[in-house]
Amino acid sequence: MEELSSKNCIFALKTLDIMKKILTLVSIALLFSVTMAQTVTLTFTGRDVNNQNVPLNRVVINNITKGWQETLTWPDDTAFVVTATGIVDHFQRGNVILYPNSPNPFDGVTSVKLQISEPGDVMVEISDVTGRVVKMFPGKALQAGVYDMRVTVAAAGVYFLKVRQNNGTASVKMINRGNGGENSVTFSNLALTNQSLSSQKPSHASKGGSDNPFTPGDQMEYVGYATINGSETESEHVVKQQYASETIVLTFGSSPSGLDGQPCPGDTTIIDVDSNVYHTVMIGTQCWMKENLRTTRYANGVSIPEATATSTTSPFRCAPNRNAQNVPTYGYLYNWAAVMHGASSSNNNPSGVQGICPTGWHVPSAAEWTQLTDYVKSQSQYLCGTYGSYIAKALASTTGWNNCSTACTVGNSPSTNNATGFSARPAGYYRFSNYDYFGSHAHIWSSTQGSSASYARILEIGNDYTDAYSMSFETLCGISVRCLRD
Numbered sequence: 001m002e003e004l005s006s007k008n009c010i011f012a013l014k015t016l017d018i019m020k021k022i023l024t025l026v027s028i029a030l031l032f033s034v035t036m037a038q039t040v041t042l043t044f045t046g047r048d049v050n051n052q053n054v055p056l057n058r059v060v061i062n063n064i065t066k067g068w069q070e071t072l073t074w075p076d077d078t079a080f081v082v083t084a085t086g087i088v089d090h091f092q093r094g095n096v097i098l099y100p101n102s103p104n105p106f107d108g109v110t111s112v113k114l115q116i117s118e119p120g121d122v123m124v125e126i127s128d129v130t131g132r133v134v135k136m137f138p139g140k141a142l143q144a145g146v147y148d149m150r151v152t153v154a155a156a157g158v159y160f161l162k163v164r165q166n167n168g169t170a171s172v173k174m175i176n177r178g179n180g181g182e183n184s185v186t187f188s189n190l191a192l193t194n195q196s197l198s199s200q201k202p203s204h205a206s207k208g209g210s211d212n213p214f215t216p217g218d219q220m221e222y223v224g225y226a227t228i229n230g231s232e233t234e235s236e237h238v239v240k241q242q243y244a245s246e247t248i249v250l251t252f253g254s255s256p257s258g259l260d261g262q263p264c265p266g267d268t269t270i271i272d273v274d275s276n277v278y279h280t281v282m283i284g285t286q287c288w289m290k291e292n293l294r295t296t297r298y299a300n301g302v303s304i305p306e307a308t309a310t311s312t313t314s315p316f317r318c319a320p321n322r323n324a325q326n327v328p329t330y331g332y333l334y335n336w337a338a339v340m341h342g343a344s345s346s347n348n349n350p351s352g353v354q355g356i357c358p359t360g361w362h363v364p365s366a367a368e369w370t371q372l373t374d375y376v377k378s379q380s381q382y383l384c385g386t387y388g389s390y391i392a393k394a395l396a397s398t399t400g401w402n403n404c405s406t407a408c409t410v411g412n413s414p415s416t417n418n419a420t421g422f423s424a425r426p427a428g429y430y431r432f433s434n435y436d437y438f439g440s441h442a443h444i445w446s447s448t449q450g451s452s453a454s455y456a457r458i459l460e461i462g463n464d465y466t467d468a469y470s471m472s473f474e475t476l477c478g479i480s481v482r483c484l485r486d
Contacts, residue, residue, distance in 0.1 A: 043247040044072075046226050046235065054226045054252050060262065062221040064239070064421075066105070066213050067279050069263060096168030098161070101151065104213060107328055108180030112149045112172060114187075116165055119143045123164040124185050128157055128275055135183035147187045152180035156294070156328060157275025175277065177328035217241050219398060221261065221421070224250030236381055237261045239398075239418060260284070260379075261421035267485060272358045273297050280485070281421040284375035286368070287485035289361070290423045292331025292444075299359045304338050310432055310476040312454055313337055318478050320427040321438035329400070330427040333478030336445060336456045339363055345449035345456070350486065353447040357483035364484040366448035366457035366470060372422075373459075373468050382419050384408035390466040394419040400426050402440045404464045411440075411463035424461050430478035439463070443479035 046054030058073040099113040116122065121139030128134055134153075142165075153159060153176040162171040220242045224235035235250035237260070263269070264280040264287035271277055272295045281290040296317065297303050307316035315338035320326040334356060340363070343353045351365035364372075373391065376382045382394035385408050396410040396417045404411030428438035437443075440463045448457040450472030458473045473479065 044222065044224060044250060045247055046224050046250050046252060048252050054224075054228070054250075056224050056226050056250070057232065058225045059250070060223045060225070062223070062262065063214065063218055064221055064423075065215070065218040067269070067277075068213075069268065096163055096165050096170040098163055098170040098172045100213075101161070101172055101174050105175040105177050107178030107325075108154075108176065109150065109152050110174060110176075112151055112161060114147045114149050114163060114170075115145075116142060116147075116168070117144050118166065120166045124149075125162050126151070126153065126183055126185075127160050127162065129159075129271065134159065137185055140187065142187070150186045150188070152182055152184045154180055154183050155274060156277075158271070158277055179324065222248050222250065223262065224252070226252060228252060234260075237419065237421075239421075241415065261419075264485060270358055270361070273299055273301060281423070283372060283420050283422060286372060286375075288372075288422060289483045290421060292425060292427060293334070293356065293481040293483060294327050294331040295356065295358075296332075298341055298356060299354070304334070304356070307335075307430065307478060310430065310478070311335060311337065312474075312476045315341070316478065318430050321435045326427070326438075330425050331480055333427060333430050334445070334481055335478050336475035339445045339481055340447065343447070345447065347448040350484070351447040355447065356481060360486050361483040362486055363445065363447040364482065366446045368484060369444075369446055369457070369459045369470055373470075376420060384466065387466070392461050392465045392468050393417045395422045395424050395468055396442070396461055397423040397425050400439060401463045402426075406464060406466075408466045409464050410461060425480070426461075426463065427480045429473075431474070431476070437462075443473060443477075444482050445473075445479060 044056060044059045046056045048054050058071055060069065060071050062069045095117040097115040099115070101110045101112040103110060114122075119142065122142050123139050124137040125133050126135045149161075151161060151174070153174070156176050156178060159174045159176060160171050161174055162169070218241065220240060222238040225232055226235070227233070233252055235252050238248055238250065260283055262282055264282050267280050267287060269277050269279055270289070272293075274295050274297060276294050278289045278291045278293075281288050295304070304315055304317045307318040310316075312335070315335065317332040317334050317338060320330040320333055339356050340353065341355045343355055346353050347365045347367050349365060349367040349371060351362050351368060353363045353365075354361070355363040357363055376391045376394055377388055382391055384390040384393050387408070390408045392410050393408065393416065396414070398415050398417045401411045401414045401417075406412060410417060424442040424444070426437070426439050426442050428436055428441055429443050442461045444459045446457040446459070450456050454475055455472040456475050457470055458479065460469045460471055
């Protein structure tokens with residue numbers, strides 16, 4: 001059989017030809033349009049464990065870094081285009097043009113280019129996903145031209161920046177992960193021509209189009225689906241940083257059933273009371289947050305105080321390693337009193353303890369942690385080497401871990417971690433005014449009391465660990481929280 005490379009279609013950025021199915025081999029091309037006219041073309045090929053060709057029905061592309069997902073379905077979708085300038089949820093009417101903000105997502109501060117073709121007062125407002133106006137700025141008299149808008153947002157969350165002038169209106173969607181200190185917008189005039197800006201406008205392909213952001217080096221996940229023996233089967237998950245064009249081989253025959261590693265059906269993201277956005281991941285039959293909790297309030301709006309000292313009874317939160325800039329990535333550290341929010345210990349499955357979690361989600365019990373680790377150990381593709389308990393790498397994130405030279409530990413070649421998509425992060429812990437183990441250990445609370453009233457069960461993963469361990473931890477300490485869907 002001829003090699004696939006001799007049969008590939010050639011795609012232009014704006015002309016996407018329908019790809020033909022050749023014998024039992026299906027290839028689907030994914031084009032990423034990035035800055036400096038760089039194009040990365042990925043070809044997907046299905047294979048079984050004997051290296052025989054498998055025709056693909058569809059391919060799910062998950063950008064782990066940016067938090068978006070797209071599905072290519074043969075033969076309707078053969079390619080799609082994404083820009084490198086930001087998340088584009090874009091509306092435009094009249095003579096007002098807003099270009100995608102950069103960076104997006106951002107940590108408190110981002111930049112948006114505004115183009116107006118006639119003079120007039122410009123009105124600006126920032127609203128959240130519920131439509132609530134967070135900040136409105138009075139009319140500012142501007143001449144026709146191009147302006148850079150420096151936007152600062154105080155709280156993490158999903159927002160819409162809206163601009164009105166005369167009869168024109170434009171808006172753009174923004175995702176903030178940090179605290180900019182205030183809600184503000186400042187303008188500065190730019191010496192840019194319309195032509196130089198036109199290349200930044202979002203492109204919308206009529207078939208397989210996508211306005212999601214992509215930057216070379218993003219952590220990507222690829223999953224194929226094919227009909228085998230009369231039923232649709234899922235391929236192994238390919239997780240890697242994507243820099244250049246290549247053929248991605250999706251292997252069938254040893255992958256788990258179900259939706260492992262993909263966002264939870266019906267809840268691909270959730271939003272807490274602070275408007276923080278969390279992505280989700282299915283592992284077995286459990287739907288988990290794939291990020292550590294970073295709320296400052298309970299679901300009922302009651303605030304969780306920042307730590308002044310450790311305590312077994314007074315709820316508190318604190319930033320990992322005493323650095324607020326760590327919160328968007330690592331979440332807050334909470335003591336057990338904050339996590340439980342007055343609830344009693346539970347080792348039920350499900351725990352029935354909402355505690356600090358958003359509505360519809362709960363604090364996992366030790367039994368639910370055991371369900372997770374037992375399931376991961378039962379799936380050979382998640383094990384490192386031939387050992388039945390070496391699952392730490394499959395649960396740990398690919399970044400942030402201190403190095404370790406021992407094979408099959410989390411800190412050994414961390415880029416190969418996270419086969420499950422759980423993305424455990426080494427946020428360390430807080431105890432008696434000390435911040436320890438940042439970069440080397442992930443500790444995550446359960447709802448289950450430990451060996452005494454001053455201890456509770458946790459899940460622990462270390463940079464030098466090959467397994468994930470259940471152990472008792474002092475309830476006065478501040479550690480991480482993951483929530484589980486009810």
